[in-house]
Amino acid sequence: MTATATRRRRGWTVGKAAAWTYLLGVLFVTIFPFYWILRTALSDNYALMAEPASLLPAGFTWGPFRRVLGLATTEESIAEGGSGASVELGHFLVNSVIYATLSTALIVFFSTIAAYAFARLHWRGRDLVFSLFLTALMVPGILTLLPNFVLVKELGLLNTFAGMILPGSLFSAFNIFFLRQFMLGLSTEIEEAALLDGAGRLRVLFGITLPMTSGPVITLSILGFIGMWNDYFWPLLVTSDESVQPLTLALAVFKQSSPQAQPDWAGLMAATLVAALPMLALFMVFGKRIVNSIGFSGVK
Amino acid sequence: MALLETPARETRPPQPATRRRGRGRGAVNVNSPAHRGDARLAWVLIAPSLIGFAVFAVYPTLRGLYLSFTDFAVLTPPAWVGFDNYVKLASDDVFWSALGVTVYFVALSVTMSLAVSIVTAAVLHRLTSSTVIRGLIILPFLISAVVAATVWAWMLDAQLGIVNIAIESLGGDGVRFLTSREWAIPSIALINVWKQMGYTSIIIFAGLQTIPPTVYEAGRIDGASELQMFRRLTLPLLRPILALVLVLNVIGAFQVFDIVQVTTKGGPANASNVLQMLIYSKAFGQFDFGYASAMSFALFAILLVITFLQMRLLRANESEVSA
Numbered sequence: 001m002t003a004t005a006t007r008r009r010r011g012w013t014v015g016k017a018a019a020w021t022y023l024l025g026v027l028f029v030t031i032f033p034f035y036w037i038l039r040t041a042l043s044d045n046y047a048l049m050a051e052p053a054s055l056l057p058a059g060f061t062w063g064p065f066r067r068v069l070g071l072a073t074t075e076e077s078i079a080e081g082g083s084g085a086s087v088e089l090g091h092f093l094v095n096s097v098i099y100a101t102l103s104t105a106l107i108v109f110f111s112t113i114a115a116y117a118f119a120r121l122h123w124r125g126r127d128l129v130f131s132l133f134l135t136a137l138m139v140p141g142i143l144t145l146l147p148n149f150v151l152v153k154e155l156g157l158l159n160t161f162a163g164m165i166l167p168g169s170l171f172s173a174f175n176i177f178f179l180r181q182f183m184l185g186l187s188t189e190i191e192e193a194a195l196l197d198g199a200g201r202l203r204v205l206f207g208i209t210l211p212m213t214s215g216p217v218i219t220l221s222i223l224g225f226i227g228m229w230n231d232y233f234w235p236l237l238v239t240s241d242e243s244v245q246p247l248t249l250a251l252a253v254f255k256q257s258s259p260q261a262q263p264d265w266a267g268l269m270a271a272t273l274v275a276a277l278p279m280l281a282l283f284m285v286f287g288k289r290i291v292n293s294i295g296f297s298g299v300k
Numbered sequence: 301m302a303l304l305e306t307p308a309r310e311t312r313p314p315q316p317a318t319r320r321r322g323r324g325r326g327a328v329n330v331n332s333p334a335h336r337g338d339a340r341l342a343w344v345l346i347a348p349s350l351i352g353f354a355v356f357a358v359y360p361t362l363r364g365l366y367l368s369f370t371d372f373a374v375l376t377p378p379a380w381v382g383f384d385n386y387v388k389l390a391s392d393d394v395f396w397s398a399l400g401v402t403v404y405f406v407a408l409s410v411t412m413s414l415a416v417s418i419v420t421a422a423v424l425h426r427l428t429s430s431t432v433i434r435g436l437i438i439l440p441f442l443i444s445a446v447v448a449a450t451v452w453a454w455m456l457d458a459q460l461g462i463v464n465i466a467i468e469s470l471g472g473d474g475v476r477f478l479t480s481r482e483w484a485i486p487s488i489a490l491i492n493v494w495k496q497m498g499y500t501s502i503i504i505f506a507g508l509q510t511i512p513p514t515v516y517e518a519g520r521i522d523g524a525s526e527l528q529m530f531r532r533l534t535l536p537l538l539r540p541i542l543a544l545v546l547v548l549n550v551i552g553a554f555q556v557f558d559i560v561q562v563t564t565k566g567g568p569a570n571a572s573n574v575l576q577m578l579i580y581s582k583a584f585g586q587f588d589f590g591y592a593s594a595m596s597f598a599l600f601a602i603l604l605v606i607t608f609l610q611m612r613l614l615r616a617n618e619s620e621v622s623a
Binding site: 015016019020022023026027029030031033034036037040048049052053110111113114116117118121122123124126129132133136139140141142143144145146147148149150151153166167168169170171172173176201202226229230231232233236237248251252255256265268269271272275276279280282283287288290291294295296 | 335337338339341342343345346348349350351352353355356357359360361363364367374416419420423424426427428431432433434435436437438439440441442443444445446447448449450451452453454455457459460461462465469494497498499502503505506509526551555557558561562565576579583584589592593596597599600603
């Protein structure tokens with residue numbers, strides 16, 4: 001091996017080491033806050049003040065979780081530095097599940113049948129309607145949020161699940177576009193054979209096309225569910241009643257109502273973890289699919 | 301649409317296609333009788349989307365435009381005021397200051413986010429194809445901005461926050477990240493970058509994977525170093541993806557709201573009062589919907605112009621190796 005070759009090999013290794021160091025740094029910054037949520041959520045507020053830099057929970061306790069789930073008595077929570085006001089995230093969690101699940105199921109279903117009409121059926125005006133739909137991709141949320149609030153208010157749907165869900169559950173230009181492209185790429189042989197055998201269009205749609213489209217349908221469902229679960233602005237506009245508010249709102253209210261001088265950080269982090277946990281679970285199950293779909297959305 | 305159909309027909313399931321009268325002559329393909337009845341079914345299938353498009357996208361956009369020319373406080377009917385709102389906007393110091401704050405935020409956030417994401421994607425591309433690592437990197441993208449903002453508010457806390465403790469243990473002075481005028485926007489930008497960086501990296505990473513390895517082999521044969529190849533090959537070839545990512549990041553950053561609302565609420569003393577925050581408080585704090593609508597359209601106009609300029613500058617449609 002010549003000297004230059006060795007040097008080049010060594011230089012490359014140094015570069016590689018630097019690259020790994022950088023990557024580990026990025027990973028650390030990315031993941032550390034998640035650990036810090038857990039560590040703080042298992043701490044006692046007074047112990048936190050005494051040893052704020054402790055890498056392990058300070059004064060280990062399940063108290064913060066009991067507090068935010070409404071299981072702790074007022075005395076218990078005050079003793080650990082909570083405000084004493086009960087939070088009860090439980091029913092906000094249920095609200096979030098209802099909001100995210102219904103919104104996602106509806107929008108994906110409606111997008112799928114619309115995509116089928118655009119990909120497989122022949123009808124006048126098809127291309128015109130499709131390009132009209134695509135213009136919606138250009139319109140940012142800011143333009144429609146306020147008027148949609150006024151509309152939902154006029155319909156008398158403020159503080160209802162219908163009012164929260166309806167505006168976002170009927171039409172998604174992105175979903176329709178995405179699914180139509182996928183369907184156009186599928187071979188139509190099986191569908192045509194079924195049609196020749198006398199199967200109705202709807203049977204073909206639900207019996208053949210939909211199963212073959214299940215991959216992107218699942219992907220869009222996961223991404224849609226994440227988006228809806230994390231949604232904050234729209235529910236903030238149309239709900240003021242705790243009976244329908246999702247978890248994100250409850251968490252923000254908890255954060256803002258926490259006393260400025262001495263916030264209940266442990267309780268806040270426990271609430272944060274409760275809000276993030278379903279997404280982390282989703283990630284455990286579908287991580288690879290999520291990563292691939294995000295990459296795909298960019299390349300397309 | 302329905303003109304070609306015979307009036308009272310039985311039900312939808314078509315008879316064997318060839319028996320139907322029509323232009324098809326038995327072929328099963330385009331416009332054959334096999335597609336009779338398609339129109340009716342198609343309109344049924346797109347009905348929900350069409351209604352959603354008309355009622356919750358087109359109508360509100362037009363209505364928002366109308367409202368921006370009115371004085372409207374929700375409870376009383378809107379009163380037409382012509383261009384008053386826009387005239388007021390032009391001389392409204394609060395609006396211009398919010399625009400300035402927003403532009404500052406966008407500049408900081410997008411620059412940091414793109415810089416970190418490009419390097420991260422390139423490093424990932426050269427080092428590992430591990431899905432686990434890419435998965436870990438997008439974790440912050442999966443949680444809500446409210447969660448991200450709450451955690452960082454805690455970590456950046458002036459007294460007990462771990463970041464300040466770390467800074468002080470290294471001999472630095474504590475920073476009042478979210479409670480001082482000069483640090484509020486950079487801190488919010490930092491939180492935003494933390495949340496978006498993984499997502500952007502993965503998109504860029506996917507773009508990198510579409511570059512054929514032969515390009516790099518050729519570069520290596522020509523004796524180019526890794527850095528040279530990055531600048532001369534990777535970046536130019538990535539141009540379309542970078543343009544997309546830049547536009548997405550800028551549009552998203554201009555509409556930042558959740559993080560601000562949870563951490564600073566626009567303070568201290570309007571130091572982080574971004575446009576979306578101002579629009580929200582005008583509409584829901586002062587019930588000035590007409591004026592808030594005018595601001596929304598001003599923001600939209602700004603976004604349109606910027607998107608157009610970016611696409612032009614980056615010539616998004618073409619990627620080229622010469623640079």
